[in-house]
Amino acid sequence: MEPIFALDIGTRMVMGLVMTKNKEQGYEIIASAKTEHKQRAMYDGQVHDVDEVARAVIKVKEALEKKLDMPLKQVAVAAAGRALRTEVACAEHKEPLPVRWEREDVLALEMEAVHLALRQLQSSTDDDAQSYHCVGYSPIAWWNEGEEISNLIGQRGRVAKVSVIATFLPRTVVDGLVAVLSQVGLEMTSLTLEPIAAGQAAIPMNMRRLNLALVDIGAGTADIALTRNGSFFAYGMVPMAGDEVTEAICTHYLLDFKVGEKVKREITTKAQLSFKDFLGAKVVAQKEDVLNVIMSVVGKLAESISKEILILNNDVPQAIILIGGGSLTPMLSEMIAETLGIPQNRVGIQVRERLGEIFGEKSLKGPESVTPIGIGIAALEGKGLQYYSVTVNNTIVSIFEIQLATVAEALLAAGILPRSFFGKPGAALTFEWNCEMRVIKGTLGSPAQLSVNGIPGKLEQALKAGDQITFIPGEPGNDAQVSFKEVLPPHDAKWILWNGQREIYAPQVLVNNQLAYETDKILDGYKITYIPNDDLNNLLKQKGYNLQKKEEIEYRVNGEAHNINLDREILVNGCRVEDSSIIDDGDSIEVNTKQIMIGELGLLPRPFIFSVNGVEIEFPPQETIISFRGMPVSENQPLEDGMDLRVDGFKRMPILSDLLPYVKFPEEVPPGSSLKLRVNGQIAEFTTVLHPGDRVTAIWN
Template sequence: MRCSGFNICASNKILREGFCLKKANLGYEVRRVEPIFALDIGTRLVMGLVITKKEDQSYEILASAQTEHRQRAMYDGQVHDVDEVALAVAKVKTQLEKKLGIPLKQVAVAAAGRALRTEIASAENRELLPVRWERENVLALEIKAVHQALRQLQSSAEHELQSYHCVGYNTIAQWNESEKISNLIGQRGKVAKVSVIATFLPRTVVDGLVAVLGRVGLEMTSLTLEPIAAGQAAIPANMRRLNLALVDVGAGTADIALTRSGSFFAYGMVPMAGDEVTEEICTHYVLDFKVGEKLKRDLNKKKQLSFTDFLGSKMVVAQAEVLSIIQPVVAGLAEKIAQEILKLNESAPHAIILIGGGSLTPMLCELLAETMGMPQNRVGVQIRERLGDITGEKNLKGPETITPIGIGIAALDGNGLQYYTVKVNGASVPIFALQLSTVAEALLAAGIQPRSFFGKPGAALTFELNNEMQVIKGSLGSPAQLLVNGSPGKLDQSLEAGDEIVFTPGANGKDAQVCFKDILPSQQPKQITWNGQREMYAPQILVDQQWVSESDPILDGYKINYIPNDDLNHLLKQKGYDVDKKEVLEIRVNGEVNRVGIDREILVNGQRQSTNSPIHEGDAIDVLTYKPTVADLKLMPLPMIFHVNGEEVEFPIQEILITSQGRTVSEAEPLYDGMDLRIDGYKQMPILSEILPYVKFPEGERSGSLLTLIVNGQPAEFTTVLRPGDRLTVAWRNNA
């Protein structure tokens, strides 16, 4: 049998015929070998290897290669510079191809463990009348629930700016008419509901990996999570019954996975790792990052360390000095790792296993054991050399090799997310086969909204007609059209790599559209005589007090006032007369408001008629209006009153003078609404001598006496000008 395109046998010899031969007692037998190209794209290091699984269930590494990024192109496991990361991947790929003598086209990779997210969400479908829920309806409802899960994820403060790939979902509950049911398909009702648990990976993580691999001609066939992959290699299955903590200390992050009762049960992450230690060294000695990284690695090898700083000075420092500089940072890293482990595990585990290049950070094991309150021998570093079931490639050593080996093991054992692409409307769409992938999942991955699976009804038209709400419904929508590889497809149809989907969204129903003539009665205009003038009496249509034509369209929210041409009441309304309310004029007289009614008489063909009398062709209508005049107000000015010697004295009105805005008006002048009148009985204010004839003088001897005059307590003269309400004292005073 052909070796899946690799043509590599367990002895690492290439058989051009494509078969691997194993010597048996009776000759040779043919067995299939399925090597996997596993690639670990780390923040600092890119490591690749080709690994295969042997008949005895052990694993053999056929070739490996590794390189560092030329510059910082990855941060916290996330691709930031696609081209720069692609250069490192291409270098590893080329080295492996040279060693094996074959091209590498497919690869298994891992995403940061902290990236995986799960959400539980529900979706509901309501119908006006009972319907039978078919498979298409239920699938559309499930996808709607997945979209709701995605919205929940993106609405959280931590993830609101993220975009995600759905890598799978499972339906966990279904309801029909609020009754929980095991299967909705075939049931009948008006309300259906499903609840799903959906799993997501950030698009930036996946798309960044895909972009890098695409640059170097590689296709991703399997995607696993870094802590899961590391656990596959670092902790054998028979050891997972213990409560162990696996800590993958990289350059940017420390990923944590916990085991108990035979499986991994929790994952966590600390956003701090080896780079913080390097940066502390660079800050203290003013070093380029690469120089600082080399100095950190040499701490475990040399007692005296020499280097050249950024300014060109050559320096030699003792190992103890550098250790004292980084000790606070390493202690901080140990503290954060310990806090995350205790948060996930709620107690100290049986042991802590460190892997990854950052696990070689000096003092980390000791400080972590001290922080956790554990014996020193319960915190250690796992290295490839202690992995009993891994053979081949003897020069592949150290804790940083654990994760790429685990990526290969996960892919060989089928524990990764199987990845392939399909096309939706010509665009490539990634599919993660956590379960049997369907057309509906592909549409979801392509970003097609569930609401486009079925066309929605056209918008209804809502308006008011003479203060009564009216609703005109739109037409119903049509379902979406699906073609899979050129043939009609269904939402639940299974997919294979390379399938092509053509999706035409469901057509929405047409919005309701009507004209005024479609809803109003048909009435012909009539020729009448109005106050002696011939004119046409037609129905009147008003929107917001504006005339409209019966052929105009009605828009949503219109407030329509329709006045037909059938009786006298509607004619008067068209002419602006409110037959139910008598018209009143408001007149101000010396600042006070006076209300005066207007009398009208309405005649039809010379006869008085009730307002509901019909109007016929040729009728003559006359409106006789009797407008009030100034005389109807019966205005009379008030006399002036003075207080003389304690008694009221009335100064008689001299003449009646009526003015409006400075203009003299006569009593015959018609009134109008808002008219402002002023009425006076005097041309000017009187002087004191003019009021004396109306004053009763005090009795007494006048001979030889003087008349004293006082106004408001002050001495006055005969010519003193008075004001209404003034208080006067008039008395005789003896001259002696």
């Protein structure tokens, strides 16, 4: 197997090694080299100063090339484990009518779901949607018409839905690594995550059945990986590590950071430490004094690591394995054991010397060498994310593949939206036609034009390094447009005689009871009434008649509602008809409705009713007066629909003397008697005006 160049670009140190796989003995380290950054160019595993990091990388690269006497062109690296993001998203597509879901339709829907996952990531992190690389995705469920199925391809339906789980890495992390490697003439061929790489080397496969916690303590962060039942099942991170310990020493003794780092490393090897502070004064400190200075920050680091382990594992693991340069921090392993409440011998530091199946370069020692060895193992075993470049419309696009990368994934990585893979169909036109729903479909969009290396390609086509993709987005279809003339049934206009007048009899189209013309456009949501020109019934509908319903007139008399049917006669070519009949060209139609005169209603005024001495008396009307809107009307005047007639029988209101002839008085009246008159209990006279319902009393006293 070809040797692999593995590079661990850490916050404090850059370490590289070249290793190969030996089927019989395991993994052989051919050469190694390391150097420290001259100044702080990395923060929390992310490149902040490309030039400074590149200087450290080129130093390691040149040292290895000198040892091997060969150029190094390709390299495997690792990204900080906390940078990985995972999102689950669903995408749905609807069609007006059932269609067959082809492979490219399903793939475009999956890409849409990945794009939605990217947007979810943006909203949850307040980052720009394009600041992440999609490093892989997997469909996890498909639905057709709301029913979950195992395979959507080939199914028919109107609504398709897919759910995917997608993983992303921040572009700033990846692009920073790529920028450094490009500057020193290296091409990244494999990318893994630091905790995954460390686990490959630090915990053998047969030990992963135990519940173990691997803690990679660097300068800026402590990455955590947990094993159980034969695999890694959780990853976490604590945003503090060895630098906090160094800062505590620098703050207490007023030291430059490099001097503080040197003091921290000498604590475990010297009983008395001697150094100069920032002002040049010589300082001599006992080991116990320096340990007291860092005790609180080491305790805080141990507490943070223990807390994150308990959150991820929901329990105390069986053992804790520490790697990385920060694992050598004094008192750290003891404090982690104390915080978790486990024996101190259950917290150990893993070093290269104890790694099984690793041989070769003897100078590579200590816990800080475990991660670069793991990076090499991941690359040799093909467990890293394969990385290469293609071009999309002359723009270089970086491709990571967990599975085989496709053209669709390259387009997505280039920022091309999935909806442009296929031209969107034009909007459909929906309207009601005589209470029946109708749909006119828009035209289909044109598919995108796609070629790979000048040859027509497909979205699902696999890619290889250097492929050149040309993509022209699909054009959307036209929205549905139609006029009334285009949807009218075939018909011929007819000339008829209507009540003696020659006119054309054609179909009638109404929109919301308003007449429309054949040349008018139908708009979405129209409620259309279509009346054809075939028979008498439809002709009468157009004219406002209803053959099945008798015509009637409504009127009121003194506020009381009445209605009366009109006698209607329909003649077709001179013959009376009672039912509908076919109307042909040249037919004569007459509709005669007999008018009703007001005199035919037999309207009579009602008498006034009075009570005289307890007896009800009807006072007859003097005449009959019929009026409409305050004006008198003749009995020979036609009755019109909605008339409000008033019928009166008195020119004036009667007075009490008018009523006396209808009163029965005693035949003999005692001499000297007088007539006492009262109306409604009040004293009245002969000229007192009466009103209907008055109570009159006339007594001889």
